[in-house]
Amino acid sequence: MANTQQDSGEKTEQPTPKRREDSRRKGSVARSAEVNSAVILLFSLLVLQVGGSAMAARLSNVARMLFARAGSLQITTDNLQGYALSGMSIILMALLPLALGIMIIGIAASAAQVGFHFSGEVLRPKFTRMNPLSGLKRIMLSKQSLVELLKSLMKVAVIGVVAYNAVRGLLEESVTLADGDPTAILAFLSRSALALGMNVGGAFLAIAALDYGFQRYEHEQQLKMTKQEVKEESKMQEGDPQIKGRIRGIQRQIAYKRMMHDVPKADVVVTNPTHVAVALKYDSSKMHAPKVVAKGAELIAKRIREIAREHGVPIVEDRMLARTLYKSVEVGQEIPEKLFHAVAQLLAYIFRVKSMNAGLAARSGN
Numbered sequence: 001m002a003n004t005q006q007d008s009g010e011k012t013e014q015p016t017p018k019r020r021e022d023s024r025r026k027g028s029v030a031r032s033a034e035v036n037s038a039v040i041l042l043f044s045l046l047v048l049q050v051g052g053s054a055m056a057a058r059l060s061n062v063a064r065m066l067f068a069r070a071g072s073l074q075i076t077t078d079n080l081q082g083y084a085l086s087g088m089s090i091i092l093m094a095l096l097p098l099a100l101g102i103m104i105i106g107i108a109a110s111a112a113q114v115g116f117h118f119s120g121e122v123l124r125p126k127f128t129r130m131n132p133l134s135g136l137k138r139i140m141l142s143k144q145s146l147v148e149l150l151k152s153l154m155k156v157a158v159i160g161v162v163a164y165n166a167v168r169g170l171l172e173e174s175v176t177l178a179d180g181d182p183t184a185i186l187a188f189l190s191r192s193a194l195a196l197g198m199n200v201g202g203a204f205l206a207i208a209a210l211d212y213g214f215q216r217y218e219h220e221q222q223l224k225m226t227k228q229e230v231k232e233e234s235k236m237q238e239g240d241p242q243i244k245g246r247i248r249g250i251q252r253q254i255a256y257k258r259m260m261h262d263v264p265k266a267d268v269v270v271t272n273p274t275h276v277a278v279a280l281k282y283d284s285s286k287m288h289a290p291k292v293v294a295k296g297a298e299l300i301a302k303r304i305r306e307i308a309r310e311h312g313v314p315i316v317e318d319r320m321l322a323r324t325l326y327k328s329v330e331v332g333q334e335i336p337e338k339l340f341h342a343v344a345q346l347l348a349y350i351f352r353v354k355s356m357n358a359g360l361a362a363r364s365g366n
Helices: 002-009 017-025 033-068 080-114 132-141 143-177 182-223 227-238 241-265 299-310 319-328 337-365
Strands: 268-271 276-281 291-297 315-317
Touching: 017 182, 033 080, 033 182, 143 182, 241 276, 241 291, 241 299, 268 299, 268 319, 268 337, 276 299, 276 319, 276 337, 291 299, 291 319, 299 315, 315 337, 319 337
Parallel strands: 268 315
Antiparallel strands: 268 276, 276 291
């Protein structure tokens, strides 16, 4: 018993689609912020490498123009705001391609991890997180905090080693620039900074890939369910088996009462002779073919025969036809074409008997 209780509390079952959808709706997805940071860093460095000279030239032209006109500019309280806005607009236009690119690549990096998904659940305030003691416990003692600490230490160590190796190689090359002109020194510094950034960005991207794999693993572990949770979710979606059984029982009772209510309206009851009974009705103005209004076996067949006798509905014994109707036609359905001939002969006989009885009754009344 103890082992059974223990097993029921272990999360051994794979998450159901509903569990995944509920988690996604609440904003709980496998996502690594490191991936976004690494991709944005590498993209920014790539943009600077490709178009950095053009941006720098544009900004330098603006600076050169300002310095050339510095002596003739009349700065007052009235035009200071205009100069400031003009300078800011020039700088923004120069940096706009970089800013737009960073925004697009950031959205693409997030979409690559979790798809285009937005959840308002994460924006709702949770008052349980406002308790300082709970927050301190979450920070100091949680597994997530330990993982984040180890991840930060690994980032510092790996990026530090990569940066050190890159800088050491650049220092050896920088010795040759001691007698170089300022232009060559500036070009070397910019080239070296980009190379250093690309090396660090590559290492950062590798760490981000490992972190994303870990986040996916942790997310899957958190989504796992116990066997009891799977059963409860199945009950919620499909309904409690006991309740469903009760509903089916009520539905059978209603169908039984409706069926017995229609027996007196039948034109004939076909029997086999005691095991099966099928009640048929035909109205040429409303039906294309005779219809089964009631059927049953054993006790239900007996009850159909009793009601038929009480209301004067003819009962005809035809073993083959009764069994065929019982097996192949549901209550409320018209008979199939293959049975038209047999049923038509039967109904013709019943209608002739009814007509003869009606004629005899009329003559005896006169």
